[in-house]
Amino acid sequence: LLNGPLKGKHILVTSGPTHEPIDPVRYIANRSSGAQGSAIANALIALGARVTFITGPARAEMPMGCVIERVQTAGEMLTAVEKTLPVDGAVFAAAVADWRVTSASDSKIKKTKSGDLPTLSFAENPDILATVSQMKKLRPKLIVGFAAETDDVIDNATAKRARKGCDWIVANDVSPETGIMGGAENDVTLITPDAAHDWPRMSKDAVAQKLAAEIAKALK
Numbered sequence: 001l002l003n004g005p006l007k008g009k010h011i012l013v014t015s016g017p018t019h020e021p022i023d024p025v026r027y028i029a030n031r032s033s034g035a036q037g038s039a040i041a042n043a044l045i046a047l048g049a050r051v052t053f054i055t056g057p058a059r060a061e062m063p064m065g066c067v068i069e070r071v072q073t074a075g076e077m078l079t080a081v082e083k084t085l086p087v088d089g090a091v092f093a094a095a096v097a098d099w100r101v102t103s104a105s106d107s108k109i110k111k112t113k114s115g116d117l118p119t120l121s122f123a124e125n126p127d128i129l130a131t132v133s134q135m136k137k138l139r140p141k142l143i144v145g146f147a148a149e150t151d152d153v154i155d156n157a158t159a160k161r162a163r164k165g166c167d168w169i170v171a172n173d174v175s176p177e178t179g180i181m182g183g184a185e186n187d188v189t190l191i192t193p194d195a196a197h198d199w200p201r202m203s204k205d206a207v208a209q210k211l212a213a214e215i216a217k218a219l220k
């Protein structure tokens with residue numbers, strides 16, 4: 001939409017998992033497909049936004065009609081996000097790895113004859129959502145985070161919103177029996193500073209369109 005409600009607005013979207021290397025051939029990852037992130041980018045573009053899409057190695061189709069930045073690790077994702085600022089809005093839909101292997105090996109880790117097992121030590125990754133939310137000068141006007149939870153979804157997501165300092169949290173239950181992670185549907189609650197809006201279960205495309213419409217209202 002050339003004249004959509006988000007015309008002239010630049011919005012950053014992060015999406016997909018991150019891959020944290022163990023050695024040149026192995027990595028630590030998670031089950032995020034990137035489907036919800038791609039759908040959000042497409043929905044924002046459809047409302048006229050200029051989108052920069054920063055994605056880890058995702059299975060989902062890439063959105064069309066935006067700038068795409070491909071990264072592997074959380075560290076690279078933070079750098080790409082910082083390079084993209086300032087923006088009007090930011091949606092952090094990526095499932096960023098919380099930890100990276102402290103010192104990834106430069107060569108493939110081998111089995112030993114003695115049967116000694118390798119041990120991995122971890123370092124905490126930067127929290128991209130919290131970092132951007134706490135920026136003084138470059139903080140986007142609207143920041144949307146996600147909270148994938150398996151228990152006490154609303155309470156945990158409400159606490160997360162406050163702790164990270166973002167404006168909204170899209171909370172969802174990713175318990176295996178919901179089939180949401182990697183599936184085509186989502187069942188979300190939009191947590192804003194003063195309410196928790198429970199949306200009915202719908203396709204990830206429909207969630208994206210509803211969220212994009214709310215973002216357009218907020219950035220008007």
Ligand code: C5P
Pocket residue numbers: 014074092093094095096097098125126127128129130144145146147148
């Ligand atoms: O703390 P948790 O991982 O549950 O927070 C989820 C939200 O924070 C998502 O919006 C995710 O994209 C973002 N996040 C991030 N950087 C991290 C971890 C999470 O941007 N290192």
